[in-house]
Amino acid sequence: MTERFTPSVLTANDLxxxxxxxxxxxxxxxxxxxxxxxxxDPDSAALALxxxxxxxxxxxxxxxxxxxxxxxxxxxxxxxEAFRARGPSNYPHGKQAEGLC
Amino acid sequence: MYAxxxxxxxxxxxxxxxxxxxxxxRLSGALTxxxxxxxRLMNGLYLQLHAYMLRVAIPYGTLNSAQMRxxxxxxxxxxxxxxxxxxxxxxxxxxxxxxxxxxxxDALAEVGLHAIQTSGNCVRNVTADHFAGAAADEIADPRPxxxxxxQWSTDHPEFQFLPRKFKIAITxxxxxxxxxxxxxxxxxxxxxxxxxxxxxxxxxxLGRTPVIGKVLAEFIPERDLLPYIEAILSTYNSFGRRxxxxxxxxxxxxxxxxxxxxxxxxxRRFESLRAEWSGADQAVLDDLRRAFAPPxxxxxxxxxxxxxxxxxxxxxxxxxxxxxxxxxxxxxxVTISLKAHGATPGDATADQLRLMADLAERFGHDELRISHExxxxxxxxxxxxxxxxxxxLKAAGLATANVGLISDIIACPGMxxxxxxxxxxxxxxxxxxxxxxxxxAEIGGMKIKxxxxxxxxxxxxxxxxxxxxxxxxxxENYQITLGGDATQTAALGERAGPGFAYDxxxxxxxRLVDAYLAVRLGPQEEFLATFRRLGAQPFKAALYExxxxxxxx
Numbered sequence: 001m002t003e004r005f006t007p008s009v010l011t012a013n014d015l016x017x018x019x020x021x022x023x024x025x026x027x028x029x030x031x032x033x034x035x036x037x038x039x040x041d042p043d044s045a046a047l048a049l050x051x052x053x054x055x056x057x058x059x060x061x062x063x064x065x066x067x068x069x070x071x072x073x074x075x076x077x078x079x080x081e082a083f084r085a086r087g088p089s090n091y092p093h094g095k096q097a098e099g100l101c
Numbered sequence: 102m103y104a105x106x107x108x109x110x111x112x113x114x115x116x117x118x119x120x121x122x123x124x125x126x127r128l129s130g131a132l133t134x135x136x137x138x139x140x141r142l143m144n145g146l147y148l149q150l151h152a153y154m155l156r157v158a159i160p161y162g163t164l165n166s167a168q169m170r171x172x173x174x175x176x177x178x179x180x181x182x183x184x185x186x187x188x189x190x191x192x193x194x195x196x197x198x199x200x201x202x203x204x205x206x207d208a209l210a211e212v213g214l215h216a217i218q219t220s221g222n223c224v225r226n227v228t229a230d231h232f233a234g235a236a237a238d239e240i241a242d243p244r245p246x247x248x249x250x251x252q253w254s255t256d257h258p259e260f261q262f263l264p265r266k267f268k269i270a271i272t273x274x275x276x277x278x279x280x281x282x283x284x285x286x287x288x289x290x291x292x293x294x295x296x297x298x299x300x301x302x303x304x305x306x307l308g309r310t311p312v313i314g315k316v317l318a319e320f321i322p323e324r325d326l327l328p329y330i331e332a333i334l335s336t337y338n339s340f341g342r343r344x345x346x347x348x349x350x351x352x353x354x355x356x357x358x359x360x361x362x363x364x365x366x367x368x369r370r371f372e373s374l375r376a377e378w379s380g381a382d383q384a385v386l387d388d389l390r391r392a393f394a395p396p397x398x399x400x401x402x403x404x405x406x407x408x409x410x411x412x413x414x415x416x417x418x419x420x421x422x423x424x425x426x427x428x429x430x431x432x433x434x435v436t437i438s439l440k441a442h443g444a445t446p447g448d449a450t451a452d453q454l455r456l457m458a459d460l461a462e463r464f465g466h467d468e469l470r471i472s473h474e475x476x477x478x479x480x481x482x483x484x485x486x487x488x489x490x491x492x493x494l495k496a497a498g499l500a501t502a503n504v505g506l507i508s509d510i511i512a513c514p515g516m517x518x519x520x521x522x523x524x525x526x527x528x529x530x531x532x533x534x535x536x537x538x539x540x541x542a543e544i545g546g547m548k549i550k551x552x553x554x555x556x557x558x559x560x561x562x563x564x565x566x567x568x569x570x571x572x573x574x575x576x577e578n579y580q581i582t583l584g585g586d587a588t589q590t591a592a593l594g595e596r597a598g599p600g601f602a603y604d605x606x607x608x609x610x611x612r613l614v615d616a617y618l619a620v621r622l623g624p625q626e627e628f629l630a631t632f633r634r635l636g637a638q639p640f641k642a643a644l645y646e647x648x649x650x651x652x653x654x
Contacts, residue, residue: 015128016199018152057130060148078575080516084150088517090445090527093181093196094151 009036009074010048011084012062020084020095021059022074023048029059031100033085034073039064102165102468103248103392105213112256113210116217120144121203128200143223145216146202149520155194155202156219157209161229161247161271162190162471169458169469171212173451179205184454186439186447188511188558189268190228190471191219195518217255222263224254224334230272230279231472234393235434235480237426240290241297243273245389246326249382253327260334264341265349267334268306271299275589280473282314282591283307283563285351286333289589291320298322303333303363304355307557311593312352315360317367323386325371328378332371336363396466398429401485409488416491418502418542424487427480433487435465435479436472437494438501438509442534445527446512447475456497464490473560474511476504507547507614508534511560515553515570516577522553524570524577525603532607537614544614546627548587563587565629566613567594568606579606581613583640584632597641609644616643 010023014031021029022036030036039045045064052062065081067074076082086101087094095101105113120140127137141147145156157172164172172192176184179201180194187193197205209215218225227250234242250269254260260267271288272279281287287302298320305314321329337351340358355363409416425434437457440446449457457477461469464486465479472478482490494500503509510533513519515526530551537544550564554571561567567582579601582594601609620639621631632640 013148015134018148018199020151056133057128060134079577080150080572083516087151088527089525090517090531091181 005040005042005045006066007038007040007068008045008064009033009038009067010045010052010062011036011065011081012052012059015058015060018060023052031095031098033067033076033081033101034070036067036074038067038069038074102163103244103389109213110210113215116144116215116256117203117206117210120206124199124203139221141202142220143217144202144206145219146197146199147220147520149195149518150516150522151518152196153199153202154518155197155205155216156187157192157194157214157216158219158226159190159192159214159471160251161227161233161244162231162473163229163233163244164469164471165467166458166462166469168212168214169454169461171208171214173454173458175205175208176454177451178208183448183450185445185514186449186471186475186477188473188475188513188560189226190231190473191226192471193514195514220266221261222265222267223261224250224257224263224267224269227251227254228268228270228279228284228473230274230277231470231474231476231478232278232425232434232480233273233470234395235427235429235432236274236276236278237428238276239274239428240292241273242393242395243271243288243290245386245393246288246299246323247271248389248393249327249386250330252385253331253382260338263334263338264343265346265351267337267351269330277587277589277591278472280560280563280587280591281305282589283311283560283587284314286330287314288326293320296322299326301329301333304352304360305591306350306352307560307562308350309347309555309557310350310352311557311562312356313591313593314352315355317360317364324380324383325375327382328374329367329371332367332374335370335374336366340366395429396468396481398432398466398481399483400431401483403431403484406484406487409491413488415495415500415502416488419491419500420487422502422506423504429481431484433482433484435482435487435490436504437477437479437499438503439476439499440503440509440534441498441501442503442508442538443531444534446510446530449477453497453499456493456499460490460493474509476509503534503541505546505548506541507537507544507549508541510534510549510551511564512551513553513558515551515559519553519558521556522570523555523572524553524579526551526553526559526568526570529568529570529579529603529606533610536607536611543624544618544628545624546629548585548629550585550587560587561585562593563591564594565627565632566610569600571600573600577603579603581606581609581644583637584629586629595637597637597644599645612643612646613640616640 585594
C-alpha cells in the first residue's frame with residue numbers, strides 16, 4: 001500500500017544567510033511561507049525537490065515540509081515549521097521582525 | 102592568565118586562512134554542502150533553524166577584559182547585538198552570515214580566541230570549575246592542567262576522528278562545580294601524602310543514555326596525567342564503537358567492556374606510552390603555573406562593605422546570594438546573574454558584555470569566568486569595591502540577586518534556535534522565573550535545568566528538578582525528573598511520570614513547589630534534601646493530583 005501524500009511546501013536554508021526559504025508558485029525562492037507553492041501531488045513535489053537539491057550553490061538541506069492551505073496561503077502544520085516560518089519566541093528577530101510572516 | 106605564544110598565533114592565522122579559502126570555495130560552488138559541512142563544523146559553524154550559529158570556545162571558562170570586549174564587538178558588528186553563553190562555557194552567536202564568518206574568526210584570533218573543536222568527534226573545549234583559582238575550598242588552581250590539556254588536544258592528529266565527541270572537565274576542589282561526573286573524563290584534584298594528583302572519572306555523560314561517571318583511577322600523579330589521559334583516548338579510539346552513533350560515546354564502551362577491563366586496557370596502553378613522554382609536558386606545565394599565578398591582591402579595610410551590607414537591603418540580598426568565599430582574605434567571588442526574571446538564560450547584550458569587561462578591569466584584576474550555569478563571574482573582587490560594583494551592575498540590569506535560586510535556571514536554546522530540538526526551553530525558563538519571583542527567597546536553593554531534546558545540553562538529568570521538552574504527536578510536551586544532582590554527590594533525576602503540555606508545565610511546577618514547602622522540615626532543608634528524605638512520592642502526588650489535565654504521553 002502506498003502512503004498517502006501529505007500536502008507540503010518545499011523548503012531549505014539559504015546558503016549565505018542561513019535563513020529559511022520556500023519555493024514559490026512562480027518558481028523563485030521566497031522567504032515567506034504564505035507565498036510558497038503547496039504541493040498536493042507526490043510526483044511534482046519529488047521533481048521540485050530533486051531540482052532544489054541540484055542547486056547546491058544557493059540552498060542547503062532542501063526538504064518537503066507538511067503544510068495546509070490557510071486564508072493567506074500555506075501554513076505550517078507542525079510547530080517546528082511554524083517557528084521556522086516566524087523566528088524565535090524570545091526576541092522579535094528573524095522573519096517576524098522583517099515583515100516576512 | 103595564559104597569553105598566546107607566537108606558535109598559537111601562527112597556528113590560528115594559518116587555520117583561519119584555510120577556512121577563509123574553504124568558505125570562498127563553497128560560495129563559488131567548488132565545494133558542495135556535503136564537502137563543506139565537516140569543514141565548517143571543525144570551525145564551530147553550525148546551520149541552525151533560522152541561521153548559521155558560531156560556537157566560540159572559552160577555554161576552561163576564562164576570559165580577560167579585552168577578549169570580552171571583542172565578543173561584544175562581534176555581537177554588534179556581525180550579529181544581532183548579543184551573545185549566548187552555553188552550558189559548556191562557550192559563547193554562541195545565533196545570526197552570523199556565512200561570508201562574514203572568516204572575518205569573525207580573524208577578530209577572535211586578535212584576542213586569542215577561536216571556534217576550533219567546538220563541534221565534531223574530537224576533544225571539545227575543556228571545562229573547569231568557574232571559581233578556579235579563587236575558591237576558598239580549592240586544593241590548587243586546575244587551570245594550568247586545563248590549559249595543558251587544551252594545547253595537547255588542539256589539532257591532535259590522532260584524536261581528530263574519534264568515534265564520537267569527547268568532553269573533559271576538571272576541578273581543583275572537593276566541592277564539584279564542574280559536573281565532573283557527567284563528562285567523558287572528569288578530573289578531580291586530590292592530595293596523596295602531600296603529592297598532587299587527580300582522581301580520574303570516566304564514562305559519565307547525559308544525553309539519551311545518562312550515566313554517572315565511574316572512578317577509573319583513584320590517584321594519578323600530576324606528572325603522569327597527560328600520558329594517562331592519552332592512554333584513555335587511545336583505548337577509546339581503538340575500541341569505541343563506530344557502527345552506531347548512539348552507542349559511540351566512551352560511556353557505552355565502559356558499559357560493554359566493564360570498568361575493570363577498560364582499566365586493564367588503559368593500563369597496558371599507558372605502560373607502552375609512558376616512556377615516550379620525555380617530560381616536556383611537565384616543563385610546559387611549570388610555565389603555565391607561572392602564567393596562572395594569582396594576581397597582586399591588595400590589602401585594604403573592608404568597612405565600606407560592612408556598612409553597605411547593613412544599610413542597603415538590595416545590596417545585602419545581592420551579597421547573600423551572589424558572593425562566594427575567596428581564599429584570599431578581604432576578597433570575594435562575584436557571580437553576575439544572566440538570569441534576570443523573564444530574560445533568556447545565558448544571554449548578554451553587547452553593552453552588558455562591555456560593561457562586565459570594564460568592571461573586570463576596574464574591580465576584578467582583569468579576569469572573568471563563564472560558568473556552565475550560564476552566568477558570568479568576577480573571581481577576584483576586593484570586598485571594599487563590592488558596593489560600587491553592585492551599583493554599576495544594577496544600572497545595567499545585571500544585579501539580579503538570584504544565584505542558586507529557582508530562577509537561576511540552566512536552559513539550552515531549544516527549538517527557538519536549535520535544529521536538533523524537539524521543544525522550546527527558553528520560554529519555559531522565562532515563565533518559571535517570573536512566576537516564582539515573589540517567593541524565590543522563601544523557596545531557597547533550587548536547581549532547575551531544562552533541555553529541549555534528549556541530547557540534554559540543558560543538563561536536565563542532574564537538575565534538582567529537570568525538565569525535558571519533547572515532541573509528542575506534533576505537540577510540545579514536558580517531562581519532569583526529580584532529585585538530580587550535579588555536584589560531588591552526583592545523581593540522575595528520577596522521571597516523575599507522564600509529561601505535561603506547554604500550558605500545563607508551570608501549574609504542575611507550582612503544585613510541586615507547594616508540596617515541597619508543605620513537607621520540608623524548615624527553610625534550612627533545601628528541596629534536594631527533602632527529596633532525599635522523603636523520596637519522590639509526595640512530589641508525584643502533587644504533580645498528578647489533577648491527573649486528568651496531564652497529557653499521558
